Amino acid sequence: MLALDVVLSRGNFTLHAKATIGPGVTGICGPSGAGKSTLLSLIAGLLKPQRGSLHFGDDCLVDVDRGRFVPPWQRHFGLVFQDGQLFPHLSVRDNLLYGWKQLAPEARRFTLDQVAALLEIDGLLGRRPLQLSGGERQRVALGRALLYSPRLLLLDEPLSSLDERLKQQILPFLKRIKTETGVPMIYVSHSRAEVDYLADRVLTVDAGRLSE
Amino acid sequence: MTLTPDEWQALLLSAKVASCATLICLPAGIALAWLLVRRDFPGKLLVDALVQLPMVLPPVVPGYLLLLLLGTQGPVGGWLQAQFGIVLAFTWKGAVLASAVMAFPLMVQPVRLAFRMIDRRLEHAASTLGATPWRVFLSVTLPLALPGIIAGAMLCFSRSLGEFGATMAFVGNIPGETRTLPLAIYSYTHLPDGEAAALRLTLLSIALAFAALIASHLITRRTERLLGQLEPRGRDAGA
Numbered sequence: 038m039l040a041l042d043v044v045l046s047r048g049n050f051t052l053h054a055k056a057t058i059g060p061g062v063t064g065i066c067g068p069s070g071a072g073k074s075t076l077l078s079l080i081a082g083l084l085k086p087q088r089g090s091l092h093f094g095d096d097c098l099v100d101v102d103r104g105r106f107v108p109p110w111q112r113h114f115g116l117v118f119q120d121g122q123l124f125p126h127l128s129v130r131d132n133l134l135y136g137w138k139q140l141a142p143e144a145r146r147f148t149l150d151q152v153a154a155l156l157e158i159d160g161l162l163g164r165r166p167l168q169l170s171g172g173e174r175q176r177v178a179l180g181r182a183l184l185y186s187p188r189l190l191l192l193d194e195p196l197s198s199l200d201e202r203l204k205q206q207i208l209p210f211l212k213r214i215k216t217e218t219g220v221p222m223i224y225v226s227h228s229r230a231e232v233d234y235l236a237d238r239v240l241t242v243d244a245g246r247l248s249e
Numbered sequence: 250m251t252l253t254p255d256e257w258q259a260l261l262l263s264a265k266v267a268s269c270a271t272l273i274c275l276p277a278g279i280a281l282a283w284l285l286v287r288r289d290f291p292g293k294l295l296v297d298a299l300v301q302l303p304m305v306l307p308p309v310v311p312g313y314l315l316l317l318l319l320g321t322q323g324p325v326g327g328w329l330q331a332q333f334g335i336v337l338a339f340t341w342k343g344a345v346l347a348s349a350v351m352a353f354p355l356m357v358q359p360v361r362l363a364f365r366m367i368d369r370r371l372e373h374a375a376s377t378l379g380a381t382p383w384r385v386f387l388s389v390t391l392p393l394a395l396p397g398i399i400a401g402a403m404l405c406f407s408r409s410l411g412e413f414g415a416t417m418a419f420v421g422n423i424p425g426e427t428r429t430l431p432l433a434i435y436s437y438t439h440l441p442d443g444e445a446a447a448l449r450l451t452l453l454s455i456a457l458a459f460a461a462l463i464a465s466h467l468i469t470r471r472t473e474r475l476l477g478q479l480e481p482r483g484r485d486a487g488a
């Protein structure tokens with residue numbers, strides 16, 4: 038599904054990533070600073086590799102040799118950040134619908150009601166991000182990415198800013214997304230337990246190298 | 250306090266000139282501030298210094314340069330007149346330009362600061378949700394910078410109301426055409442019986458400046474609250 042073979046250097050850090058990632062949930066583990074977030078940014082299109090290529094199915098997203106680079110807004114991948122990155126000036130409802138509104142109506146796989154019910158955030162729609170707890174914020178961030186009907190959902194340590202109790206609350210939601218929507222996911226975390234709970238297969242990044 | 254027709258004329262002209270100058274500075278200031286914060290280009294340092302220059306020069310210097318350049322005898326001014334029939338020197342339009350040049354740095358500075366404060370990751374989040382760069386700018390960057398933009402516009406407006414030196418040098422002091430509030434005050438102080446009028450307009454200027462600054466403060470606070478950058482009022486009290 039996702040085939041990548043890329044090299045990216047930033048300062049004295051170099052990331053080599055060569056892998057084929059299938060459907061279902063792929064966990065990516067590794068210590069802090071190993072290059073996990075960099076890898077997700079590359080897949081999302083927020084960073085450009087210096088060498089290599091990236092394909093999603095038959096769709097060539099990056100091919101440095103041929104000068105091809107598809108920008109993030111055309112990749113149709115959802116990305117959930119560590120701290121949610123909700124738009125502070127928009128209500129929860131408008132945050133949720135931000136990506137949804139960019140889609141043609143026939144490309145919308147989910148409705149606001151479905152996603153709000155799935156993540157149990159129906160009662161929060163009128164609030165501002167500032168009025169949410171950490172756990173609520175992450176669920177809204179998940180919902181926002183999901184409503185964009187992504188071809189692939191990238192999760193960058195979505196639970197790391199939450200305490201243990203909240204993690205245990207959100208993990209089942211992630212599992213529900215997996216079983217009820219079937220959206221393929223790449224789940225990055227330094228916690229092996231989280232990854233084992235969700236993932237169908239696990240890759241490791243260490244010192245800038247991705248391996249199976 | 251009642252104003253004479255001449256004083257009214259100066260007040261209304263000032264309001265017109267300052268409003269037009271602000272309307273010109275607003276889009277130009279937003280564009281330039283964005284470029285200075287988000288893009289690297291050759292000569293950036295020079296552009297930056299050039300924008301700030303009117304703040305540190307004696308105002309009469311930019312005014313005189315405008316006259317040399319845009320006066321009817323000047324290279325650009327002569328061409329504008331011959332091609333389009335536009336005359337800037339000694340007209341109210343020239344007063345707008347002089348005010349805009351002098352107030353521009355005050356517009357750029359707060360907007361620039363506001364752009365710099367924005368978390369880039371919010372823009373990244375928007376782009377991974379399918380928003381094109383232009384859409385990201387309109388729906389995330391611009392609204393989040395709004396308090397700075399409003400503050401800049403208010404400063405620009407207030408500075409334009411007070412413009413004196415550059416206006417005097419470029420467009421002179423013509424009643425009904427270029428005699429704004431500060432120029433009217435200056436003229437009255439030179440008239441034997443003008444003291445009362447000068448004092449009235451002075452008090453009026455102080456009141457206007459005060460009102461603009463307080464309005465700017467209130468609007469900025471309100472916008473910040475709307476944007477969720479400040480705790481809502483209820484939480485302030487509770488904390």
